[in-house]
Amino acid sequence: MIVKLIDFLRDRLTSVIRLCCVALALVVAWDVFFVDKHHAHTWPEHLWGFWAFFGFGACVVIILVSKWIGHCHWFGGKFTIMAPEDYYDK
Numbered sequence: 665m666i667v668k669l670i671d672f673l674r675d676r677l678t679s680v681i682r683l684c685c686v687a688l689a690l691v692v693a694w695d696v697f698f699v700d701k702h703h704a705h706t707w708p709e710h711l712w713g714f715w716a717f718f719g720f721g722a723c724v725v726i727i728l729v730s731k732w733i734g735h736c737h738w739f740g741g742k743f744t745i746m747a748p749e750d751y752y753d754k
Contacts, residue, residue, distance in 0.1 A: 695715065
């Protein structure tokens, strides 16, 4: 079932990207019009959409760091999270 969902979303990748951009715009709009900024603790919290963009940036950083860790070769190449395809054939 999850494979069908992934294939469905992959076939409609442009629509998924547009939907995510619309969702981000809605979150920023909610922040601009409905969130009270008078009791913010730090100066960036007064900026429109700060937490929406902060959350998006944090997700991007988590993905990039995870991919970097996955491709790291430790202990002289003997320990890898993402092993080469022919690793077990050797």
